[in-house]
Amino acid sequence: MKIISIEYPSYYDSLDKENGNMDVFVKLDDGMTYTMVVTTPSNYYWYMDKEGLDFIPASPPDIIVRSLEKEIVEKALQTYIQDNAYWLKLYFLAGESTGVFDEKQMEEMIQDIRKSKEEIFGTE
Template sequence: MMKIVKIDFPTSLSSLEDIEDDNIDVFVELDDGYSYTIVVTTPKNLISMMESEGIEYNPALPPMVIVKKLTEENIKNALETYLENQAYWLKYYFLAGEINIELMNEMLRRIKMENDDLLG
């Protein structure tokens, strides 16, 4: 399994007003030499965002890692769970906002063709 080499916080955790109601960018460097930028948020922050927008749902956004409190330990523990299967979920979350619609549509076309072939 891959390992985290370093976690950096471009905004200091100590500068956050409420570690139970905020979100933060996190830079994660793995032992494969790649670095990933991930947004980590709290459940209360998701509710605060809905309230500030006057809506009763979370709008479509790139995926975020969710922790109860924004502490270094919670963030590290959460990120560790994203490392299985060659860091599949960490890479997925990182790439979610980067993959263009043409690539997604092509992947869906291929899956549909494979499924159609299987079904006869």
């Protein structure tokens, strides 16, 4: 897979590059455009302070970069398109709220893993 283009938000120039997050639109040579959230570690601390929390609540995964500078974002995205864009696709699908991951199928997969571990290591 190859990245054809990355579209940044119109407010990109005004973003705090060291403490922020943004959606980027990544077009690959498969013709699909993937919407991804890119954030900095500082933005997680800012969010927890703002909300009075000691954790980040469960949510779809973000691509985490030290800074939102385009060069860094592009380097990170290059790692997400390796292996036929496996991780880019996984993060993208995890962000869909329409039941992309069927709970019954997930339970079956977990049971299969449990069975294979029991076969290898004995009863847990």
